Amino acid sequence: AQSVAQPEDQVNVAEGNPLTVKCTYSVSGNPYLFWYVQYPNRGLQFLLKYITGDNLVKGSYGFEAEFNKSQTSFHLKKPSALVSDSALYFCAVRGSSGTYKYIFGTGTRLKVLA
């Protein structure tokens, strides 16, 4: 069965410092991996995805994520955090067969401190 784990409920980082939000996954076959961000009272917004190819994928707002097959991880990163990055971040995995269902993690709240 597919699953996604986000081990940290909250990540605090100082503005200007690099940030990492962790995600590990379990899926049979090739994973399709996604990161979404949710601001208060808003729906989820797509940040980036890994389908195939380069392990480092770049997305919106300066975010990037590194796919590591051996560690089954897809951590979200940004070299220099902004206060405006403070939000709820969700990792999701989609199966490559069957119903192609998306499974979301429980979310990590990122707090960037000025």
Place this chain on the structure above:
Amino acid sequence: EAGVAQSPRYKIIEKRQSVAFWCNPISGHATLYWYQQILGQGPKLLIQFQNNGVVDDSQLPKDRFSAERLKGVDSTLKIQPAKLEDSAVYLCASTESFTGYNEQFFGPGTRLTVL
């Protein structure tokens, strides 16, 4: 292009009452999803449509929840009767296709409070 539209944005009802939510996906998107997001949790898929057919409704509590997408465009999700534990944000999302690698586009959600 216009995004995914949902209404209402907020709804407060008493337990045992019924409620309906509406979603209009991005034009041309064949696949539509309804999710339930309970506070502090990630979105949980309730039902997935491909055009007007149901692909997955394995996590839909069918004794009280129902959903339809009759013409393969907009969709309604109904709860009847509502329970306290149904208090959540109901998110609608759409993608261009069923099997592709496309990301989902989400609406703003409907926040349901059951008293």
